[in-house]
Amino acid sequence: MSQTDETCREIRMDPRDRRILLSNRSNLVSKLDPSVLYDGLLSRGIFNQDMIDEIQIAGTRRDQARRLVQDLEMRGSRAFPAFLECLLETGQGHIVQFLQNGDSPSPPVPPPVRPNVLPVPLVEPFLTDNTKGGNKPDKCDFTPLPDVTKPDPLPSPYPDISPRPRPRSDSIQNYKMDASPCGLCLIINNVDFETESKLSSRKGSDVDCDRLERRFKSLNFVVTVKKNLKQRQIKQELSRLSKEDHSKYDCCVVIILSHGTEASHSRFPGAVHGVDGPSVPIQNITNYLNGQHCPTLQSKPKLFFIQACGGGEKDTGFEVSPEEVTPQEGGVDDQTDALPVSSSSDSLSCSDEVDARATLPTPSDILVSYSTFPGYVSWRDTMTGSWYVETMDRVLEENAATNDLVTMLTLVNSEVSQISAKGLYKQMPGSFNFLRKRFFFQTPPQ
The missing domain is CATH 3.40.50.1460 (Rossmann fold)
Structure with missing residues (x-):
């Protein structure tokens, strides 16, 4: 293990820096482009090549961003300042801005106001009586809403629904396996x-x-x-x-x-x-x-x-x-x-x-x-x-x-x-x- 690796393991990240990463993790995962940061973090000794490889195989961009932030918290006191430098060098200064604005997450967005729409009672149930082999409607109890004018019934989006037969096992496809060698x-x-x-x-x-x-x-x-x-x-x-x-x-x-x-x-x-x-x-x-x-x-x-x-x-x-x-x-x-x-x-x-x-x-x-x-x-x-x-x-x-x-x-x-x-x-x-x-x-x- 290199001297840099030993130092990163021995010195923990500053608690404030770690708190900033934790509280902004969701923003980082959604906005961070990790692919352009690897060279900078590698040259600064924050990660070694094996660690970079592990991050790169984590999956999608979001998966890699999540893994990078996770691992960054374990890489010592120099990791966070180096991370900010790499962000600035790679044109991701907007991320530095929201990280430096404070170590608390953004205030929650209030839920959208939904229009007060009254439910429409079910006009014709689409349940079938499969035990008798037909499409006879089952009995369905519901109480009409008071003081509500019933609209004209709309045509059913599911006319003449009939049960679909279960696929036979011989209908499952096989993988192509005719290359030589395979x-x-x-x-x-x-x-x-x-x-x-x-x-x-x-x-x-x-x-x-x-x-x-x-x-x-x-x-x-x-x-x-x-x-x-x-x-x-x-x-x-x-x-x-x-x-x-x-x-x-x-x-x-x-x-x-x-x-x-x-x-x-x-x-x-x-x-x-x-x-x-x-x-x-x-x-x-x-x-x-x-x-x-x-x-x-x-x-x-x-x-x-x-x-x-x-x-x-x-x-x-x-x-x-x-x-x-x-x-x-x-x-x-x-x-x-x-x-x-x-x-x-x-x-x-x-x-x-x-x-x-x-x-x-x-x-x-x-x-x-x-x-x-x-x-x-x-x-x-x-x-x-x-x-x-x-x-x-x-x-x-x-x-x-x-x-x-x-x-x-x-x-x-x-x-x-x-x-x-x-x-x-x-x-x-x-x-x-x-x-x-x-x-x-x-x-x-x-």
Whole structure:
């Protein structure tokens, strides 16, 4: 860490400056253009390049402005004056003006005066009696308003409404998947963790990596494997992938095999660790490939498979009748991919706190498949690999030619849920699915 970074961490922002940022945050988010400020803040040592990268992948202009103001509050006593200088240099003096006018928010605008319009009573209810198959009006009780002259009834804007049939499953569209090769696949395999990270080596992960590399090559992907990446290197590889031209491809896949932990989020939970210890939130990982930061993947499926713990809790399951499941024993050398419970809270960064907002854009065409439920450990056999990857590989081999991805992941969930570690602990995979169509892999001719 540079001397500038140390200074910013040791000296807190002046309380008055911080109060000005907090009280004017909504104005800053709506008016600030953060894209022209990055060079100035970087040259003044307020942010380093990694921090700028994190802000830039936050999302829209408003998202980036919100993240910049949030992070600025944590960057020491020089941050606010430098911020004002950058605003003046980039032609945003109007923002400096309302920041320097005081540290209280603008007075609330009174609500508009609405005309006193009396409600019009319902003339003809548009309810239907579906139980008898017709459009017969139901009985509807209402009391006419006193001293109100009823206007002539207006024609209904909904003439002859009839129930719409529910779409059949075969009417759902499929994603285009006929390019050859069909897409790029990045596998990050973190096995050997540095001593300072206090994380153990992930024996058996190479088995998972080899298995997935073969499987996705057979599904006609161009596969790149990166091993033992530090936090910064994970971000660099994802940034490189986002800058690729995906125009000739139909899909993109990212697979991460590592230790994991819980992390605050507003879209996708969890985080994965670099071999040096610090983690990268899953939410940030998906942001690299969203439609805004990777235009050539817009409207194309982006698939993420995460073999890592979602936390430190171990699931002992609950008792069911014998006919419901066929129990399977895990290996004798099962290990978890969790951060040690004693230090899991230390890995959570203030900069990863959820930023409340009224609405949040849906990350379309993204699916994130987790090896375990958020908050719980994920089991891995040191000899045969993880339960999740081994099961997924077999399900893909047996079903990819006929079933869509969501159906196959449900099969993976079912099979993994029946395995037990040491005859006691369970695991439940799951996914966050924002795909708009069905996804079928390319498969080799039978």
